């Protein structure tokens with residue numbers, strides 16, 4: 001077909017007008033949309049707020065902007081709007097009360113589509129595929145299942161406390177080993193004795209690689225998704241991402257295989273009952289009786305999602321707890337007072353003591369509030385329908401960020417918000433706040449837990465209770481056993497945090513000293529019991 005028959009034979013003037021008119025029409029469309037959406041820093045045509053978006057710790061700048069533009073404002077990344085929420089009530093009204101419209105994820109072509117090939121729940125759009133995976137996770141994280149995992153969490157927390165006796169300077173790595181082992185034992189029924197275990201080294205590599213794909217501006221395919229259809233030989237970047245994706249998928253399948261073989265061996269010797277309960281085992285048993293519409297590859301991603309989402313987040317929260325304790329010594333004193341009075345010196349606290357240790361429970365919640373690890377609300381939400389809120393228009397396809405930093409440090413809800421103060425989360429304080437705002441305690445947060453560090457609505461963290469249990473039991477045993485203290489005359493910067501979607505305090509040193517010889521002996525005894533209990537969770541080796 002001749003080119004002339006495809007391209008109309010317009011005069012050069014017509015072409016010129018078209019070239020000028022198209023961007024002008026887009027510009028007018030954008031200005032009208034910007035006028036209808038929640039206000040925000042003034043965007044430039046076509047590039048949006050690109051030049052004013054902070055390169056470092058965006059959550060802090062977003063918090064400042066919320067003071068200027070209000071609790072819901074818009075920023076523009078190119079022509080794409082992102083609505084940033086800085087008030088817990090607004091977050092609940094949109095992402096919980098209207099969760100049918102606000103539960104999707106923005107398109108992440110490099111990470112979600114090319115690397116994971118849509119297998120990971122974390123970035124999956126709202127819909128049937130997401131719902132299948134979410135149901136499987138819920139099935140293995142019911143209150144009954146969580147009870148099965150508690151002895152593992154207790155035993156691993158005892159091992160953590162014992163290991164700190166011998167290597168206190170290595171506390172951060174020991175916390176990571178603790179959370180990795182809990183997640184692996186819960187996911188696969190195998191513990192982690194060393195961070196050098198091959199499976200852990202692999203997991204960290206996968207996490208680093210996937211995070212590197214999510215850097216704004218790194219891949220043109222995010223702005224021009226059709227590029228994902230380029231043939232591999234013309235797009236080496238795409239081939240590289242897919243090859244890395246295959247490595248992770250194969251590693252996930254290998255882990256599934258480990259548990260299948262464990263089960264086959266146990267069945268052959270009629271010892272299935274003595275095999276540790278794990279999420280993977282529960283799911284494989286379910287698959288024997290029910291059709292699960294997932295390929296092996298996609299099925300293997302379900303237990304694997306626990307590590308990426310659950311290990312680093314919990315370890316980072318514990319690191320923040322250490323920073324809080326050394327910079328707010330009165331909280332350690334209060335925690336010591338409570339554990340000494342309720343537990344005494346003959347044993348460490350356990351889950352059965354939780355109801356009697358309100359200060360420790362409040363301490364765990366206050367850490368989640370004070371330094372929310374998922375600082376911008378974890379993975380962003382995206383809207384799937386046009387909506388109107390407080391007179392503003394929010395079109396389908398808008399990215400929604402709950403700025404947990406601004407929400408958790410909002411002084412209307414938490415007066416003197418930078419002060420680490422566990423009594424904010426005592427049941428009595430929360431109950432008082434529900435009667436009405438007070439000068440001392442502020443307004444009531446709309447969630448029953450008093451914070452929203454685990455996200456919102458249908459996408460709320462499915463591992464929240466598991467994480468809360470790990471935090472409680474680790475903190476209870478740690479404060480029972482140790483003085484966690486600042487190094488004399490050392491200044492600590494409570495804002496020195498890493499970048500990224502999940503944050504952690506930058507490396508710092510502190511003193512971790514066992515409180516007495518009697519405490520040491522208890523740790524040694526309980527470690528021996530814990531090792532015995534964890535024996536059946538055979539370790540993944542180096």
Ligand code: HEM
Nearest residue numbers: 121122309310313314374377378454455456459461463467
């Ligand atoms: C202190 C620890 C943790 C924190 C602060 C945390 C926080 C979050 C947040 C904020 C989200 C996003 C929620 C939203 O989009 O509204 C999320 C999602 C998720 N979390 Fe957690 N999490 C933690 C631990 C865990 C654990 C232990 C697990 C696994 C058992 C887990 C599994 C997940 C999964 C699978 C998702 C994705 C859910 C979805 O997209 O539907 N998390 N988490």
